[in-house]
Amino acid sequence: MEKEPKVIDPAPVTDGLDNYFRFHRPHRHLGPVFGDDWFSLKAEAFARFFGTPVFLVTQTVIVAIWIGLNVVGFTKFDVYPFILLNLAFSLQAAYAAPLILLAQTRQADRDKAHADADAQHREALALASEQRETLAAHQACQIMELLQQNTQLTELVRDLSQRIEALTTEMHGKIVQGAVKP
Template sequence: MAAERDTRERHPAGATATGRPRARLDQPRPLRRRLLPEWDPDAFGRLSERIARFLGTGRFIVWMTVVIIVWVVWNIAAPAALRFDEYPFIFLTLALSLQASYAAPLILLAQNRQDDRDRVNLEQDRKQNERSIADTEYLTREIAALRMGLGEVATRDWIRSELQDMIKELEERQNGHRAPAVFPADHPRGRDMDDR
């Protein structure tokens, strides 16, 4: 009893023999601290698409041209004490290369997202086309079956001609005062093989 109590003290409930607590599956895991900040890839992708869309407009080119002209004119015409980037315009070159180094990956990311959307749309279109083809084939088979079935159905012209034949036959019998035939075997022409 004392040994059992000693074991329980050394290994509390939920702990393994190695001394680490067991992971409980009925409870959520505790949040872990991360060194890097968390970010939402979709939000970043949407932001990159907005930036890439703006970079691809005439408005961006006009604003960038205006800023560069003002920058160059200011650093040439302003008094020497107010100039912040002298003639070789190294700071301007650095700013433009930094803008280009960020613009290229953002444009590529936006293109990748667009490619993913296009792939999903293409897959949906392919499935829709397959369903349309299957529906068309089904309807074609149904129409063919209806045509085959209509070949065996009595048409209005056929029924009209049969009724006219019967009227003529009845008129002939009434004129000849013969008793009407009850069974098809008594029919003067024999059995009618053209019924269908």
């Protein structure tokens, strides 16, 4: 008798969603970009806001008004070459660049963690598929054995039926001969 293959369940089924994300659970700490505290959430919102059309349009409008007011002569708080405007842009860049770089680094960490989790998920699926194929092959072998046994039993029943028929015919002949002799 063949030894049955051991089937390993790659992930016990609890509920669909919980089981689906089982490889992502170890990387949950990477979810928030800067952390979970107030400053972190505001820093992430600020870094995300830098790339939006609202920010770009608002900044363009403010710079246009700033330059327009100073060129036309309506006010003289920052005349050409707009040193104060350059200082404001430098200050903005000094804060924006580290926030954006930090966000990109954490996003790269999240992407790597998700890629690792997806690879583990694919490996688990491949293992489960391989186990199903092994089980199917084993069951196919068992079915073939059962069919062979069924064929042998059918042949045995046929042989026994033929012997019973022969014995019945012989007994019938002897009984008929015994009844005819008196």
